[in-house]
Amino acid sequence: ALALMAKIIPENTGGFIPVLSVLLSISAILTSFFGIYLGFYDALSGIIINIADRFIVRGKKFNNFLPYLVTLTAIVLLWGWVVADVSTMALLQWTVGTFGLVSCLIPCYLIWRVPSLQKYKSPAVIFVSLMGFMLVVSPLFKLLEK
Template identity: 40%
Template sequence: MFAPSLNIFAVLTAFFGIYLGFHEAIKGIILNVLSRIIDVEKINPLVLTLGICTFIVITLVIWVSFRVSVLVFFQLGSPLYGIVSCIIPFFLIYKVTQLEKLRGLKTWLILLYGILLCLSPLLKLID
């Protein structure tokens, strides 16, 4: 009896969670880039929010109209995830002296996983 409404609310909750996270990430990137050019106080937050919302909606409409699979998105996004989550921390551990205690075999395995994540789109071409 409650299953359909529960499913709808679960999908909406997941969508809005991802939407808000993506919105904040894009807002942070835009503010970071614009702060190098103009003063942050001169940026109208309403215009920024509406611009980001418009960008997200247009991107989603294009995504749905081309019927791109979510799995393709994961495969194309995996190099970014591998760089940010595996390769950059590996180099930080070996460059920052305060992180010396973390060096070892596990760190090299993290680098290996990062490299595999970066190569995964190429492995898709072999399929």
């Protein structure tokens, strides 16, 4: 959109386009960060609540303490990651199988098995299944690597 604006709007705008470009980049980075953070926060909250429900009856006190517990858990997990010197690329290579299972194979299985989803059956489902299978098997190639 900014490239189109740069072609249409004259250059004598006083540097408006470069400033707008920087603001757009900053807002894109912040939006991405907060989206990932909120997803991680919700997932970690769900895990903590699931574990806590097995041992205690949750009350108002626990619900008030939960954000602090999630923050503390996130800090400890990230600290452990840094101390263990885990490579981000290695982590991506090992977890891509889970992505293939959750994002490709399970939806395709549901399309084939759930009657209300039968309308979505198409050759694309077979293609997505093959891609999901490739994603699930790809960590095995990491094991075979020298």
